[in-house]
Amino acid sequence: MALKYSRQRQVISDFLMTRKDHPTAEVVYKNVRQEYPNISLGTVYRNLTLLADMGEIQRLRLGDGIDHFDADTSAHYHFVCSECGAVTDLKMPCMEGILETARKDFDGEIQGHVTYFYGICGKCTKCK
Amino acid sequence: MALKYSRQRQVISDFLMTRKDHPTAEVVYKNVRQEYPNISLGTVYRNLTLLADMGEIQRLRLGDGIDHFDADTSAHYHFVCSECGAVTDLKMPCMEGILETARKDFDGEIQGHVTYFYGICGKCTKCK
DNA sequence: TTCCTTGCAAATCGTTTGCATAATG
DNA sequence: CATTATGCAAACGATTTGCAAGGAA
Numbered sequence: 001m002a003l004k005y006s007r008q009r010q011v012i013s014d015f016l017m018t019r020k021d022h023p024t025a026e027v028v029y030k031n032v033r034q035e036y037p038n039i040s041l042g043t044v045y046r047n048l049t050l051l052a053d054m055g056e057i058q059r060l061r062l063g064d065g066i067d068h069f070d071a072d073t074s075a076h077y078h079f080v081c082s083e084c085g086a087v088t089d090l091k092m093p094c095m096e097g098i099l100e101t102a103r104k105d106f107d108g109e110i111q112g113h114v115t116y117f118y119g120i121c122g123k124c125t126k127c128k
Numbered sequence: 129m130a131l132k133y134s135r136q137r138q139v140i141s142d143f144l145m146t147r148k149d150h151p152t153a154e155v156v157y158k159n160v161r162q163e164y165p166n167i168s169l170g171t172v173y174r175n176l177t178l179l180a181d182m183g184e185i186q187r188l189r190l191g192d193g194i195d196h197f198d199a200d201t202s203a204h205y206h207f208v209c210s211e212c213g214a215v216t217d218l219k220m221p222c223m224e225g226i227l228e229t230a231r232k233d234f235d236g237e238i239q240g241h242v243t244y245f246y247g248i249c250g251k252c253t254k255c256k
Numbered sequence: 257t258t259c260c261t262t263g264c265a266a267a268t269c270g271t272t273t274g275c276a277t278a279a280t281g
Numbered sequence: 282c283a284t285t286a287t288g289c290a291a292a293c294g295a296t297t298t299g300c301a302a303g304g305a306a
Contacts, residue, residue: 004260004305025296040263045296047261061191063242065270066295077230079238091233095226099245102205105219107250110207114191115243117227122235132280132285153271168288173271175286193295194270 009047011036013071016057022068022078022087062087062116081121090117137175139164141199144185150196150206150215190215190244209249218245 015032016023023031029044048069052059060068062080068087077090095115103110143160144151151159157172176197180187188196190208196215205218223243231238 002260002306006261006305008262038263042264042297043262046298049297061189061193063189065189065193079230079234079236081236082239090230092229095223098223101220102207102218102245106207108207108209108253109248110245111210111247113243113245115241117230117238117241119239120237125236130281130285134279134286136287166288168290170272170289171287174273177272 006047008032008036008039008043009050011039012044012047013051013056016051016069016071019071020089022060022070024066024068026066028069060087060116061114063118078116079121080116080118081124082118083120083124086121086123088121134175136160136164136167136171137178139167140172140175141179141184144179144197144199147199148217150188150198152194152196154194156197188215188244189242191246205243205245207245207247207249209252210246211248211252214249214251216249 011032012028015028025041025045025048028048029039029041032039032044048057048059048067051057052069055073056071058070058073060070060078062068062078064080064085072089075094077092077094079088079090080086081088098113099110102113139160140156143156153169153173153176156176157167157169160167160172176185176187176195179185180197183201184199186198186201188198188206190196190206192208192213200217203222205220205222207216207218208214209216226241227238230241
């Protein structure tokens with residue numbers, strides 16, 4: 001399955017690079033559509049999955065049941081606002097040693113961990 | 129909305145107490161059905177949601193897109209096997225201070241965090 | 257020409273909901 | 282009797298998939 005170039009994939013990838021708000025497939029679709037009106041939702045999903053599998057982007061599952069995508073593939077943590085659903089990056093360092101701790105007393109191979117934080121974002125806090 | 133007793137809710141709750149493998153709604157349904165053949169999937173979902181909202185059980189979102197339920201409501205971490213999907217409890221202590229760390233440099237209110245580990249469980253490691 | 261990609265629509269999957277009926281307090 | 286809960290089936294929202302047509306190597 002050698003990969004072939006596709007304008008659609010390029011546009012999707014480019015769009016994601018410009019955003020740091022971790023958009024959903026639907027949001028990617030709506031935006032890419034402005035510049036590429038014929039693109040279909042299926043194509044967006046297919047390419048997001050493809051890019052994620054290749055490790056070019058990150059798929060985030062943050063508890064709201066909707067997948068979010070992030071062009072920043074470095075290890076970092078996220079915050080999800082329970083009020084507005086906004087997803088933002090946290091500046092905190094990746095927790096080293098957490099895997100070692102988890103491996104203690106565990107039968108099997110622990111490869112990684114997923115962590116995200118939730119609460120009320122700055123914007124929503126002020127609007128109350 | 130005063131709660132009224134229901135045999136179905138009781139059976140669902142009882143069943144969950146006997147399991148430590150964090151079953152999905154579907155699994156709860158299939159099992160409860162043996163003892164209560166007329167129960168409907170909708171009722172299972174409604175009651176699981178109800179019990180979770182009351183804090184009697186925990187709803188777990190572990191990245192596989194399917195909700196898992198846990199009768200153990202104490203704070204503890206989980207491991208998900210990428211091979212067979214099994215969910216098990218980890219013995220590691222809850223990470224204190226992680227919220228403090230996350231709050232540094234953050235504009236907004238961080239209320240909690242979700243963490244789970246993934247990899248290959250002991251059973252799957254041996255079967256290769 | 258090969259075979260990867262697309263657009264479109266239908267299908268899937270987990271979950272929720274409307275409604276008439278049954279059970280609880 | 283007033284309400285909450287149920288079974289059933291239809292509705293939902295996010296995502297996937299089959300297929301014939303289009304585009305890249």
